[in-house]
Amino acid sequence: MQLDERKYRILQAIIDDYIMTAMPVGSRTISRKAGVGFSPATIRNEMSDLEELGYLAQPHTSAGRVPSYKAYRLYVDHLMKTAKLTHDEREQMHEHLVSRSKQVEGVIRSAASVLSDATKYTSVIVAPKLGTLRIRHVQLVPVAERTALMIIVTSAGIVKDAVIRVPEGLDADDLYSISRILTQRLADQPLEGVRQAFADLLRDAEQNRRLLGEALQVIEQRLEAGGDASDVIVGGSANLLEYPEYSDVNKARSFLSVLESKDTLRRLLGSQGSMEVTIRIGPENQVPELSDCSIITASYRVGDHSTGTLGIIGPTRMNYNRVISVLDFMGRALSDVLAEYK
Amino acid sequence: MQLDERKYRILQAIIDDYIMTAMPVGSRTISRKAGVGFSPATIRNEMSDLEELGYLAQPHTSAGRVPSYKAYRLYVDHLMKTAKLTHDEREQMHEHLVSRSKQVEGVIRSAASVLSDATKYTSVIVAPKLGTLRIRHVQLVPVAERTALMIIVTSAGIVKDAVIRVPEGLDADDLYSISRILTQRLADQPLEGVRQAFADLLRDAEQNRRLLGEALQVIEQRLEAGGDASDVIVGGSANLLEYPEYSDVNKARSFLSVLESKDTLRRLLGSQGSMEVTIRIGPENQVPELSDCSIITASYRVGDHSTGTLGIIGPTRMNYNRVISVLDFMGRALSDVLAEYK
DNA sequence: TGTTAGCACTCAATGCCATCGAGTGCTAAC
DNA sequence: GTTAGCACTCGATGGCATTGAGTGCTAACA
Numbered sequence: 001m002q003l004d005e006r007k008y009r010i011l012q013a014i015i016d017d018y019i020m021t022a023m024p025v026g027s028r029t030i031s032r033k034a035g036v037g038f039s040p041a042t043i044r045n046e047m048s049d050l051e052e053l054g055y056l057a058q059p060h061t062s063a064g065r066v067p068s069y070k071a072y073r074l075y076v077d078h079l080m081k082t083a084k085l086t087h088d089e090r091e092q093m094h095e096h097l098v099s100r101s102k103q104v105e106g107v108i109r110s111a112a113s114v115l116s117d118a119t120k121y122t123s124v125i126v127a128p129k130l131g132t133l134r135i136r137h138v139q140l141v142p143v144a145e146r147t148a149l150m151i152i153v154t155s156a157g158i159v160k161d162a163v164i165r166v167p168e169g170l171d172a173d174d175l176y177s178i179s180r181i182l183t184q185r186l187a188d189q190p191l192e193g194v195r196q197a198f199a200d201l202l203r204d205a206e207q208n209r210r211l212l213g214e215a216l217q218v219i220e221q222r223l224e225a226g227g228d229a230s231d232v233i234v235g236g237s238a239n240l241l242e243y244p245e246y247s248d249v250n251k252a253r254s255f256l257s258v259l260e261s262k263d264t265l266r267r268l269l270g271s272q273g274s275m276e277v278t279i280r281i282g283p284e285n286q287v288p289e290l291s292d293c294s295i296i297t298a299s300y301r302v303g304d305h306s307t308g309t310l311g312i313i314g315p316t317r318m319n320y321n322r323v324i325s326v327l328d329f330m331g332r333a334l335s336d337v338l339a340e341y342k
Numbered sequence: 343m344q345l346d347e348r349k350y351r352i353l354q355a356i357i358d359d360y361i362m363t364a365m366p367v368g369s370r371t372i373s374r375k376a377g378v379g380f381s382p383a384t385i386r387n388e389m390s391d392l393e394e395l396g397y398l399a400q401p402h403t404s405a406g407r408v409p410s411y412k413a414y415r416l417y418v419d420h421l422m423k424t425a426k427l428t429h430d431e432r433e434q435m436h437e438h439l440v441s442r443s444k445q446v447e448g449v450i451r452s453a454a455s456v457l458s459d460a461t462k463y464t465s466v467i468v469a470p471k472l473g474t475l476r477i478r479h480v481q482l483v484p485v486a487e488r489t490a491l492m493i494i495v496t497s498a499g500i501v502k503d504a505v506i507r508v509p510e511g512l513d514a515d516d517l518y519s520i521s522r523i524l525t526q527r528l529a530d531q532p533l534e535g536v537r538q539a540f541a542d543l544l545r546d547a548e549q550n551r552r553l554l555g556e557a558l559q560v561i562e563q564r565l566e567a568g569g570d571a572s573d574v575i576v577g578g579s580a581n582l583l584e585y586p587e588y589s590d591v592n593k594a595r596s597f598l599s600v601l602e603s604k605d606t607l608r609r610l611l612g613s614q615g616s617m618e619v620t621i622r623i624g625p626e627n628q629v630p631e632l633s634d635c636s637i638i639t640a641s642y643r644v645g646d647h648s649t650g651t652l653g654i655i656g657p658t659r660m661n662y663n664r665v666i667s668v669l670d671f672m673g674r675a676l677s678d679v680l681a682e683y684k
Numbered sequence: 685t686g687t688t689a690g691c692a693c694t695c696a697a698t699g700c701c702a703t704c705g706a707g708t709g710c711t712a713a714c
Numbered sequence: 715g716t717t718a719g720c721a722c723t724c725g726a727t728g729g730c731a732t733t734g735a736g737t738g739c740t741a742a743c744a
Contacts, residue, residue, distance in 0.1 A: 028735085028736080038688090040688090040736095041688050041690095041738095042688070044737070044738075045738095048737090060695065060696070061693090061695065061736085061737065062696075062735070063695080063736065064737090103502075103504050104503075105570075106571075136485075141495050143499060149499050151495065151501060153491060157491050161499065161501045163445065163499060163682070228447075229451050230447060237579070237602065238595050238598035238599045242595070247591050249591065252583060252594065253580050253583040256580035257580045260577075260578075260579065340486070340489070366707090369707075370707080380716080382717090383716075384715085386707090386709075387709095390709080400707095400708090401725095403707085403708065403722090403723050404705090404706065404707050404722085404725070405708090406707065
């Protein structure tokens with residue numbers, strides 16, 4: 001059986017209604033809606049067909065219909081009308097975003113809270129993969145007798161630090177000049193290619209082989225670890241509790257546990273490269289705890305070669321077009337603001 | 343009326359029971375307990391007295407008794423037996439703490455998750471007030487034509503960064519030597535006294551007055567802001583949903599909202615100076631959303647002059663002695679681990 | 685042939701009521 | 715001073731009838 005024009009219209013009306021109310025939708029409700037000029041009986045026949053085709057489900061016999069995962073897929077791919085943000089809304093979001101922009105992390109945190117406020121869902125922002133960033137500056141700062149703090153400033157002003165051991169007898173000035181060499185040699189290298197650059201450096205500089213070796217090891221460890229907890233920022237985690245699908249405390253708890261596992265979130269959002277908005281509905285995301293959530297992601301540019309990801313997690317019956325517009329706008333806005341730190 | 347020995351014992355038994363079960367405690371339950379060899383009727387008389395004195399309350403006539411805020415106060419001040427952690431537990435916590443200790447922030451995050459895992463409540467760790475830290479290193483890194491990234495390394499390896507404007511025509515080498523001067527002059531200064539140090543510097547160095555002025559302003563702004571969101575780290579926010587007092591979604595939501603407001607948390611925990619464990623029960627903390635929570639805090643040392651705070655937020659019927667032992671131990675352990683970064 | 689009115693049927697939700705039982709307070713006996 | 719006994723309270727539980735939103739089917743209609 002093929003979906004004709006009328007079935008599309010009815011399905012769309014059901015989904016629109018369900019997104020707003022979270023209650024099973026009955027034939028009368030749809031019949032009353034403007035634009036669908038048929039009696040409840042006719043609608044019922046169509047709904048029965050749509051159920052057979054897998055687009056609708058009935059919680060129990062005498063309840064209305066609820067859209068299935070398949071219906072949401074169809075909805076976002078073909079049925080959804082795109083909602084434009086008003087000028088005021090854009091203005092307001094942009095303003096919040098730049099309000100405390102002294103550091104990159106501050107900007108990203110603002111972005112997360114703007115996202116969650118604007119959508120009333122939970123927002124997640126993932127920093128770009130370290131490997132894709134370029135080194136701008138390396139600095140060793142003496143900490144104690146045989147330890148130093150290594151600070152790596154990457155493109156887009158993202159700062160990483162780590163404690164490393166240094167050979168005995170190096171004073172602040174020594175570390176200073178080593179830092180200078182490191183910076184000169186590594187600047188503008190992508191972190192991914194840093195192993196080769198280091199190898200060259202090791203060949204030249206005989207004397208501080210051990211120190212450089214350790215520094216290299218630390219940088220590589222950081223790359224392999226794939227980022228730490230501060231690279232994943234979550235906003236509006238309490239927002240989801242507003243929705244009836246989370247009035248069950250156990251569901252709410254398992255959802256919050258996922259939000260605490262930054263590794264899962266990083267894997268889930270990952271870097272997707274293109275600026276396109278990506279939508280994963282319910283079971284399409286592989287995490288069982290989120291099987292009745294949808295995740296929508298977009299990306300933002302950092303420096304010339306890296307992209308980070310910003311996303312919204314909400315119930316499958318989320319307001320897709322609203323979320324898409326907000327993410328699309330914020331992806332661009334965030335890229336713009338971060339361009340200043342380039 | 344005075345509390346005699348027996349009343350103390352009964353009150354203690356009631357609180358112990360209530361902490362475990364979260365259910366109103368009846369006279370039979372207490373009578374059956376070892377160590378209190380009286381019939382339910384006798385216990386009832388005593389309970390009636392305790393209620394009149396404000397230590398117990400009845401949810402309704404035919405229910406058992408529930409401890410009041412006043413009872414918990416008495417309990418933590420006089421009745422509670424101190425629980426020792428086993429050697430294994432200490433070992434395990436310490437191990438988790440040092441597992442990913444390449445950076446200070448990583449250590450603190452581990453500490454938060456160790457705390458929340460060990461207690462099953464929510465943990466909060468607040469970094470020391472910036473003003474009390476000392477500057478170890480200042481570095482200006484060129485970012486674009488007229489902007490630079492200023493990185494301040496403070497004692498205990500805490501790194502702060504901010505974007506500042508610089509006068510036109512300064513190249514990387516200029517910034518490098520300015521950094522050197524800044525570091526030399528400011529190193530080992532407490533951030534609080536940095537204004538004076540800067541004033542001296544400004545008098546001497548005529549040429550880069552504008553740049554230095556801007557740098558000073560940024561540092562001071564940072565001091566006044568009192569820290570940013572990354573200075574407050576929360577662990578186990580989902581844990582509280584385990585407890586029946588939060589099976590009401592609205593309560594859970596308002597609790598989670600408080601956890602998202604880092605400002606509130608910083609105010610709530612604040613730096614308390616001494617290493618003593620502090621207990622605030624229910625209404626004693628001023629935040630209305632947390633009026634049926636207790637907050638227990640301890641502190642940890644960072645460098646020579648600063649202390650940060652670590653705390654646990656749980657329901658008023660929390661396992662006080664367990665939490666106190668854990669916090670006490672972790673405060674010391676965290677201080678020890680951070681001493682390596684000094 | 686597609687649409688619709690009518691009707692019997694289903695089933696969660698709601699409200700009512702009786703029952704149960706954990707707990708209390710009081711009194712009288714020990 | 716302690717305790718057994720007893721009447722009383724009141725939330726919790728479970729059964730039962732009622733309600734109403736919604737369905738599917740059939741027959742009539744355009």
